[in-house]
Amino acid sequence: MAGAFWCIVEDDRQGRPKKVMAEILGEAARLGGGPVEAVWLTDKASEAGLTQLGELGATRVWLLENAAYAPYRSEVWSAAVAELAARESPRAILGPVTSRQREFLARLAARLGVGLAADCVALAMDGDTLVATRPVYAGKLLARVAWARGPWVATLRPNVFRPADAQGGRTAAVERPSLAAPTAQMTLVERREEASTGLPELAEAEIVVSGGRGMKGPENYVILEDMARVIGAAVGASRAAVDAGWRPHRHQIGQTGRTISPKLYMGFGVSGAIQHLAGMRTSKVIVAVNKDPEAPIFKIADYGIVADLFEVVPQLTTELKKLMEK
Ligand SMILES: Cc1cc2nc3c(=O)[nH]c(=O)nc-3n(C[C@H](O)[C@H](O)[C@H](O)COP(=O)(O)OP(=O)(O)OC[C@H]3O[C@@H](n4cnc5c(N)ncnc54)[C@H](O)[C@@H]3O)c2cc1C
Secondary structure, three states, rough: OOOOOEEEEEEEEOOOEEEHHHHHHHHHHHOOOEEEEEEEOOOOHHHHHHHHHHOOOEEEEEEOOOHOOOOOOOHHHHHHHHHHHHHHHOOOOEEOOOHHHHHHHHHHHEEEEEOOOOEEEEEEEEEEEEEEEEEEOOEEEEEEEEOOOOOOEEEEEEOOOOOOOOOOOOOEEEEEEOOOOOOOOOOOOOOOOOOOOOOOHHHHHOOEEEOOHHOHHHHHHEEEEEEEHHHHHHEEOOOOHHHHOOOOOEEEEEOEEOOOOEEEEEOOOOOOOOOHOOOOOOOEEEEEEEOOOOOHHHOOOOOHHHHHOHHHHHHHHHHHHHHHHH
């Protein structure tokens, strides 16, 4: 039987897989190239997390549970997964594009002596071979790549692949393989501090409010943060705002930033350049507020308000607050 498609679990560091895992597991199942299995490296898994992986379609979870796996260290993770891969011969090893998996899967591929297709936006089986599509030259071209030999290692861009539907009652067999004791050569993380905005992460959020150059300066984002807090949204930005140093790069939406697909995207003072749309056009509902009626964002917006955002945002926040309190 063909080897399995392994999906490396990205978790929330609290013992629960992140939402993006529905996309990775869903895509592995859709490819139909082999059994879908999850590999979870954690210091503490939760029963709820294991149930969730089963419901999302993993037939087996390789649970590598050890205090040495948190905080994440690429050399520890890659040694463990390389050892398991040598034993189990998976056909493919997939993970989401996150800061740690980007590094970990590159190191793992090097250790296995195989290629890595990074930041894939599409995957397909071509006969018996996996073919990956990935943007190159800042998204100007799409390259189709295949591997000279397996296992095929790839990182998948979040919010691009269709998520698996969770099916209650579907369960995964949990295997706890015995592996060589983890040895760390490096200790880098002494302390980890979460940015404490109290707002959800951009790539995981169901609602995103985004501010562009029309915000006029970094100090004005506080009005978007106030609104975001009311409705549980993440705050994003255009590249113009990021390049101006108003917001950190991890908040950038677009071709050279994050790809998002929330239930609701609201853009304030964002013109809707093609490179920005590339990162948010699959949002379910798009709302745009811009004082220029010709702004391109209105072409893809479901609801548009031609107005000064500095008048609209406080009013909207007040009304949303009333609605949320009902
Ligand atoms: C290779 C490449 C990659 C790129 N990648 C990205 C990317 O990943 N993400 C991205 O966003 N861009 C990207 N860009 C840049 C992109 O082309 C645009 O320059 C950028 O998106 C513009 O940002 P903006 O909409 O905030 O600014 P602008 O285009 O300057 O638009 C500002 C808007 O705010 C409106 N406005 C001003 N004041 C108010 C007000 N008081 N109330 C309401 N509306 C107001 C204006 O009418 C205007 O429409 C990339 C460009 C290149 C060449």
